[in-house]
Amino acid sequence: MPHATGRGRSALAALGASALALAASVLTWASPAAADEAAGGRLDWGVKESFRSYITGPIAEGEVNTGDGASTVGGAYRFHSATGEYDPDAGTASLSYTGWVHFWGHDGELDVTFANPSIEYSGSSGTLYVYVNGTRTDMAALSGPDIGALSGTVSVQGASATLTAGGAQAFAGYYEEGQALDPVGFTADVTAPEPSSEAAETPTEDPTEDAGVSGAILDWGVRASWREYVSGDIAAGNWEATGGARDGGAVFRFTEGSGEAAGGDYSLAFTGTVAFTGTDVDLAIADPTVTAEGGRGVLSAEVGGERVDLVEFEAELGERDGLLIAEAVPTVLTEAAVEVFGGYYQAGDEMDPLTVAVPLGPDAELPALPDLGDEPEPSPESPSPSAIDADEASTESGPGALAWIAPAAALALLAATATVIAIRRRGKAARSEPAESRDEPATAGGPEPNTPEEPSTEGETTKEQ
Numbered sequence: 188m189p190h191a192t193g194r195g196r197s198a199l200a201a202l203g204a205s206a207l208a209l210a211a212s213v214l215t216w217a218s219p220a221a222a223d224e225a226a227g228g229r230l231d232w233g234v235k236e237s238f239r240s241y242i243t244g245p246i247a248e249g250e251v252n253t254g255d256g257a258s259t260v261g262g263a264y265r266f267h268s269a270t271g272e273y274d275p276d277a278g279t280a281s282l283s284y285t286g287w288v289h290f291w292g293h294d295g296e297l298d299v300t301f302a303n304p305s306i307e308y309s310g311s312s313g314t315l316y317v318y319v320n321g322t323r324t325d326m327a328a329l330s331g332p333d334i335g336a337l338s339g340t341v342s343v344q345g346a347s348a349t350l351t352a353g354g355a356q357a358f359a360g361y362y363e364e365g366q367a368l369d370p371v372g373f374t375a376d377v378t379a380p381e382p383s384s385e386a387a388e389t390p391t392e393d394p395t396e397d398a399g400v401s402g403a404i405l406d407w408g409v410r411a412s413w414r415e416y417v418s419g420d421i422a423a424g425n426w427e428a429t430g431g432a433r434d435g436g437a438v439f440r441f442t443e444g445s446g447e448a449a450g451g452d453y454s455l456a457f458t459g460t461v462a463f464t465g466t467d468v469d470l471a472i473a474d475p476t477v478t479a480e481g482g483r484g485v486l487s488a489e490v491g492g493e494r495v496d497l498v499e500f501e502a503e504l505g506e507r508d509g510l511l512i513a514e515a516v517p518t519v520l521t522e523a524a525v526e527v528f529g530g531y532y533q534a535g536d537e538m539d540p541l542t543v544a545v546p547l548g549p550d551a552e553l554p555a556l557p558d559l560g561d562e563p564e565p566s567p568e569s570p571s572p573s574a575i576d577a578d579e580a581s582t583e584s585g586p587g588a589l590a591w592i593a594p595a596a597a598l599a600l601l602a603a604t605a606t607v608i609a610i611r612r613r614g615k616a617a618r619s620e621p622a623e624s625r626d627e628p629a630t631a632g633g634p635e636p637n638t639p640e641e642p643s644t645e646g647e648t649t650k651e652q
């Protein structure tokens with residue numbers, strides 16, 4: 188008898204299951220238009236301030252590295268190149284970001300990599316997932332402002348984060364479930380899916396094809412510790428990349444490079460300005476050029492109204508994948524540039540590596556730049572202040588932000604901000620870096636955890652001074 192009842196039950200269960208499956212497929216079929224697609228955007232999260240101090244302090248005597256395009260901005264880690272979906276009707280988002288941060292201390296007893304974070308957000312709450320040493324882990328419960336998009340950019344800033352039970356394991360039991368972590372801010376540039384699969388024609392850049400070259404790019408981050416100084420507690424500032432320059436987090440890209448490249452020698456002029464501002468900081472690096480003869484090169488730029496040689500390097504351009512390219516070339520500061528950085532660095536000091544790439548034809552694919560997406564526009568109904576996004580300071584332009592700098596500089600900053608907004612608007616329409624060019628998607632799995640013995644060359648290190 189129990190047998191018969193069991194069979195009856197399983198038959199019923201089977202019927203129920205197929206009914207459910209049918210209902211599900213109908214629901215899927217009848218579901219409304221697909222959600223908006225995300226391409227580009229950033230996630231800022233400092234993990235936990237006390238944890239960062241502990242790692243680099245006298246107890247753990249360790250260090251923090253970032254890599255795969257992640258950078259340190261104002262103490263927080265910035266991950267990039269959002270992909271995923273945002274459903275404006277449901278108020279939900281599912282977004283993944285790229286980059287890793289590696290914590291190492293106690294001579295290697297502590298060795299944790301947080302990588303490729305992702306967000307599931309619905310209404311005003313959600314979950315932050317992180318690959319912890321390669322395993323996808325739900326790290327924190329988020330609670331913040333309602334998710335919403337303004338001018339095509341989804342933004343949630345200052346969401347509070349509390350540790351989940353799963354996330355607590357990443358900290359070896361030193362924190363408990365419910366522990367407050369640093370707040371999380373994230374953005375994503377979203378577009379409604381195209382009804383037709385016909386891709387929009389992207390205009391090719393300036394096809395002047397004489398003896399010279401055009402459409403080249405220069406990637407250079409200036410110096411990681413400089414960016415940390417500007418965005419950190421001391422200078423409490425930020426930077427803006429405008430007029431052809433783009434912010435890739437750990438690197439700035441200057442574009443529209445043109446000039447000559449022949450037989451290993453090259454002379455290329457790029458456009459764009461990266462302006463650093465903060466307490467006692469007002470440095471704009473504009474329209475750089477790179478010139479090299481016999482493999483010895485110099486990068487100069489317009490600084491304070493004059494052209495200054497900033498860094499020297501040794502590199503010839505090699506041909507690869509339709510590009511003339513010199514990649515991740517080490518650079519050192521020139522004598523002339525010492526005063527540009529207020530005398531904090533000496534001639535010969537290592538600065539960030541640079542990459543020059545010259546496309547040889549219209550189909551050549553330039554190296555991908557981490558895509559931070561557009562700056563979130565401040566929303567009038569929810570100002571969503573962010574303690575961790577240094578970039579926000581410029582768009583806030585309140586008296587608090589401006590009181591730090593001299594009135595003339597304040598005016599310049601206001602003018603620059605206006606220009607930035609105008610340029611960003613145009614930039615959004617003509618975004619030339621599609622999401623496909625980014626590194627492997629986070630959903631494909633965790634990254635290879637890097638070992639402290641072999642720090643990745645692309646990584647950046649933060650140590651306590």
Ligand code: HEM
Pocket residue numbers: 235237238241246293296297298299357358359361362
């Ligand atoms: C040799 C092994 C370790 C030793 C001797 C050690 C020692 C300590 C000590 C003494 C503190 C207290 C610091 C303070 O109160 O200021 C601490 C805090 C902490 N440790 Fe470790 N630890 C070890 C391994 C680890 C590992 C493997 C992790 C995993 C990530 C970890 C995560 C933490 C965290 C999260 C804190 C709290 C930091 C804070 O927010 O103040 N520790 N550890």
